[in-house]
Amino acid sequence: MAVHHAPESWVRKYLLSTDHKIICFQYMFTGMALAIVGGFFSYVFRMQMAFPGMNVPGWGLVTPADYNMLVTNHGAIMIFWVAMPVLIAAFGNYLIPLMIGADDMVFPKINRLSYQIFLLSAVVLFVSFFVDGGGSAGAWTMYPPLMSKDEYSLTGTGSSVFLVAIALEFVAFLLGGINFVTTAMNARAPGMRYQDIPIVVWMIVIATVVFMASVGPLVAGAIMMLFDQQLGTAFFDPNRGGDPILWQHLFWFFGHPEVYVVLLPATGITAEIITVFSRKKLFAYMTVVNTAIATGILSFLVWAHHQFVAGIDPRMANIFTVTTLIISIPVAEMMFVYIATLYGGSITLATPMLWALGFIFTFLIGGVTGIFLGASGADIYLHDTYFVLAHFHYTFFPIAIIGAFAGITFWFPKMFGRHMNETLGKIHFWGTFFGFNAIFIPLFITGVLGDHRRIFDYSNFPELTTPMMDGMRQFATISLIVMLGFQLVFLYNFLTSLVWGRKAEKNPWLANTLEWTTDSPPPHGNWPELPTVYRGPYEYSVPDRKDDFWPQNVPS
Amino acid sequence: MIEKWVPAISSYAANVDFIFDLIFYIVIVFWFVLVQAVFLWLVVRYRKRDGVRAQYISGELAHEKKWISYPHYLVLLCDVVILVAAIRVWYIVKQDMPPTDETVRIVAQQWAWSFVHAGADGRLDTPDDIRTVDDLHLQVGKTYEFKLESRDVIHSFSVPVFRLKQDAIPGRVVTGWFKPIATGEHDIQCAEICGFGHGLMPGRIVIETPEAHVAWIASHGPSGAGE
Numbered sequence: 001m002a003v004h005h006a007p008e009s010w011v012r013k014y015l016l017s018t019d020h021k022i023i024c025f026q027y028m029f030t031g032m033a034l035a036i037v038g039g040f041f042s043y044v045f046r047m048q049m050a051f052p053g054m055n056v057p058g059w060g061l062v063t064p065a066d067y068n069m070l071v072t073n074h075g076a077i078m079i080f081w082v083a084m085p086v087l088i089a090a091f092g093n094y095l096i097p098l099m100i101g102a103d104d105m106v107f108p109k110i111n112r113l114s115y116q117i118f119l120l121s122a123v124v125l126f127v128s129f130f131v132d133g134g135g136s137a138g139a140w141t142m143y144p145p146l147m148s149k150d151e152y153s154l155t156g157t158g159s160s161v162f163l164v165a166i167a168l169e170f171v172a173f174l175l176g177g178i179n180f181v182t183t184a185m186n187a188r189a190p191g192m193r194y195q196d197i198p199i200v201v202w203m204i205v206i207a208t209v210v211f212m213a214s215v216g217p218l219v220a221g222a223i224m225m226l227f228d229q230q231l232g233t234a235f236f237d238p239n240r241g242g243d244p245i246l247w248q249h250l251f252w253f254f255g256h257p258e259v260y261v262v263l264l265p266a267t268g269i270t271a272e273i274i275t276v277f278s279r280k281k282l283f284a285y286m287t288v289v290n291t292a293i294a295t296g297i298l299s300f301l302v303w304a305h306h307q308f309v310a311g312i313d314p315r316m317a318n319i320f321t322v323t324t325l326i327i328s329i330p331v332a333e334m335m336f337v338y339i340a341t342l343y344g345g346s347i348t349l350a351t352p353m354l355w356a357l358g359f360i361f362t363f364l365i366g367g368v369t370g371i372f373l374g375a376s377g378a379d380i381y382l383h384d385t386y387f388v389l390a391h392f393h394y395t396f397f398p399i400a401i402i403g404a405f406a407g408i409t410f411w412f413p414k415m416f417g418r419h420m421n422e423t424l425g426k427i428h429f430w431g432t433f434f435g436f437n438a439i440f441i442p443l444f445i446t447g448v449l450g451d452h453r454r455i456f457d458y459s460n461f462p463e464l465t466t467p468m469m470d471g472m473r474q475f476a477t478i479s480l481i482v483m484l485g486f487q488l489v490f491l492y493n494f495l496t497s498l499v500w501g502r503k504a505e506k507n508p509w510l511a512n513t514l515e516w517t518t519d520s521p522p523p524h525g526n527w528p529e530l531p532t533v534y535r536g537p538y539e540y541s542v543p544d545r546k547d548d549f550w551p552q553n554v555p556s
Numbered sequence: 557m558i559e560k561w562v563p564a565i566s567s568y569a570a571n572v573d574f575i576f577d578l579i580f581y582i583v584i585v586f587w588f589v590l591v592q593a594v595f596l597w598l599v600v601r602y603r604k605r606d607g608v609r610a611q612y613i614s615g616e617l618a619h620e621k622k623w624i625s626y627p628h629y630l631v632l633l634c635d636v637v638i639l640v641a642a643i644r645v646w647y648i649v650k651q652d653m654p655p656t657d658e659t660v661r662i663v664a665q666q667w668a669w670s671f672v673h674a675g676a677d678g679r680l681d682t683p684d685d686i687r688t689v690d691d692l693h694l695q696v697g698k699t700y701e702f703k704l705e706s707r708d709v710i711h712s713f714s715v716p717v718f719r720l721k722q723d724a725i726p727g728r729v730v731t732g733w734f735k736p737i738a739t740g741e742h743d744i745q746c747a748e749i750c751g752f753g754h755g756l757m758p759g760r761i762v763i764e765t766p767e768a769h770v771a772w773i774a775s776h777g778p779s780g781a782g783e
Contacts (some may be wrong), residue, residue: 064752068749144709145708146710146751238725244710245725278602280610281612281614284615285615287624309722310725311724311725311730317646321642321643329628329635332628332631333627333631336628342599344610344611345611346603346610348604349599357599360595364591364592368584368587372579372583375642376645377572377642377645378572378575378645380646380649380650381572381719381721382576384714384748448562453747454755456754456755460755460756461745463743
């Protein structure tokens with residue numbers, strides 16, 4: 001409801017706002033800041049791996065303790081404090097109300113609380129780096145008994161603070177998730193049927209449901225681990241009747257669905273962009289929705305493929321091999337649909353489209369290499385090698401980085417009322433795209449050749465210190481530095497465009513969905529008068545119409 | 557193709573290499589190349605041209621949908637082929653236990669491997685057992701049962717040339733088997749992060765001819781069973 005708003009102080013407007021758009025920016029900027037920290041960590045440990053014993057500029061000597069702390073927190077930060085806040089929270093907050101024609105989330109104050117708890121979780125994470133013994137260092141998967149006993153991990157305090165940070169972060173996303181689902185179900189514009197909802201909203205809502213349904217066991221697990229660490233309980237202590245494998249089940253029951261929690265929003269962003277920039281109706285809308293739901297359901301049935309060689313009953317591995325290979329079917333089908341959408345299009349390679357196409361190209365590599373790992377027989381060899389690492393970076397990087405850049409470059413004009421620079425955008429895309437592939441293609445090979453994970457110096461392993469293996473590790477590290485360098489282009493482009501970018505009109509990309517029918521940037525309350533919906537979101541190039549787009553709110 | 561770089565010297569290494577190759581040909585050489593080729597071709601072919609409008613295709617009609625449903629069935633078929641092959645290899649390596657000649661105990665701890673060899677009498681837990689740290693001595697052609705234990709945290713016994721990996725779980729004895737088929741000396745890795753010294757936990761596996769192995773046993777006096 002567009003009521004008159006009194007002028008607000010800066011603090012009220014930007015820090016304590018209940019406006020979903022401001023909360024999006026809070027999540028987005030926090031996520032970007034933490035991405036810089038996570039990226040810096042990867043630079044430090046990759047330098048040590050490529051040039052063991054070197055004095056890394058900006059850090060110094062990397063001890064084995066440093067190394068384990070850096071890889072642990074790189075993983076945790078990138079997943080929990082970058083991918084989740086940017087893809088789910090930032091885009092979910094921004095897009096759900098604007099794309100379904102609502103003036104805000106249904107619970108704006110819960111939304112504000114969600115970000116505040118998230119910010120607190122990030123602060124707690126930073127505290128964990130500075131406590132006695134240093135930050136948590138037992139990998140982001142936190143397997144006990146290593147992580148449940150100080151005498152094994154030597155980072156007892158850090159591990160406990162880290163667990164508190166993770167638990168707080170989950171609380172934040174549970175609060176946000178309640179909002180997303182309720183808003184999408186109840187606050188849609190008049191006339192918007194389920195099949196008129198833009199795919200990205202479907203994806204974020206399905207992802208949120210998957211998250212909320214999978215996170216419970218891990219929150220319980222985190223509390224049990226905290227009790228083991230601090231109160232001397234024995235949930236995971238085999239000497240006193242506990243079971244360390246139990247943690248792995250609790251962790252991966254959440255951990256695998258989590259992959260799809262971040263994947264789905266990225267595929268949703270891709271769907272919006274490829275339809276706009278190929279001027280095409282999305283191929284088989286309902287198939288996309290159905291594959292997303294199928295993927296969400298199946299994602300609950302595959303977790304033990306992370307544990308094939310972890311000491312579970314070997315017969316159980318067969319069941320999880322079957323479910324894991326089955327999940328390839330809906331995901332492959334979704335990719336086929338996106339590729340089919342390009343057929344007969346009129347494709348413009350603007351920066352957002354490059355990112356969206358880059359997502360499809362790189363995610364396919366991540367998808368196909370997953371088959372090697374899901375097949376139990378091959379996983380015996382590949383488990384816990386760099387092949388696994390390269391595989392999941394080929395899923396998470398397209399999702400969390402390429403997908404996020406696609407979304408940011410696409411909605412930037414709407415968010416900030418200005419355009420980003422196209423030339424700099426393209427330089428940034430190609431630098432990131434080639435840089436990324438140059439990092440991880442060599443790591444597939446070192447993995448197949450036997451490099452196992454989380455080793456700070458391979459010189460103890462004669463078979464892994466050949467000139468070829470060393471060369472590939474160094475090549476990957478140099479590629480990382482180049483790729484990180486190209487991110488400066490983005491930061492420069494982003495910040496200068498905020499101030500000096502060319503002014504954007506309401507609908508610069510000539511798109512159909514509702515967010516493009518209001519001002520750029522949208523005012524508090526989003527529309528002076530809330531829109532009504534008359535058709536689906538992808539009516540591009542409809543025959544016998546002059547315009548090749550047909551906004552959802554225009555009466556026939 | 558793994559065997560070109562990493563020697564395959566256990567009896568089942570060839571099975572693991574086979575499933576890797578099978579997946580490589582089906583998934584990379586066929587699917588990946590095909591899909592990327594179609595994808596890139598579409599991007600080039602349907603670039604925006606003046607005066608050419610995009611087509612209006614809903615993708616809901618049967619003759620349109622077949623373009624994704626046929627590939628869908630083919631994916632399903634490929635999945636079944638890979639599944640059968642993967643489970644077969646898994647069964648050989650992890651589920652089946654062939655008759656074994658000797659048993660070896662492998663004990664992981666922060667941050668070392670220790671091994672208990674059966675010694676001259678070929679039986680474990682007798683006075684002539686030979687205990688070593690970091691070096692596992694095996695005789696080529698013998699089938700070994702291993703009993704894998706951990707004293708503290710989870711470790712993972714990984715021998716790339718065997719294509720074998722198995723986590724060691726404190727409080728449990730995990731059994732398995734291997735049969736070395738060529739002599740030589742190779743790396744043993746710990747493949748599960750186990751604390752600050754995770755990178756300092758290399759072991760060596762020494763596979764000897766029967767004569768050399770007997771000589772090695774003879775050169776080691778019994779060092780007592782168990783602890």
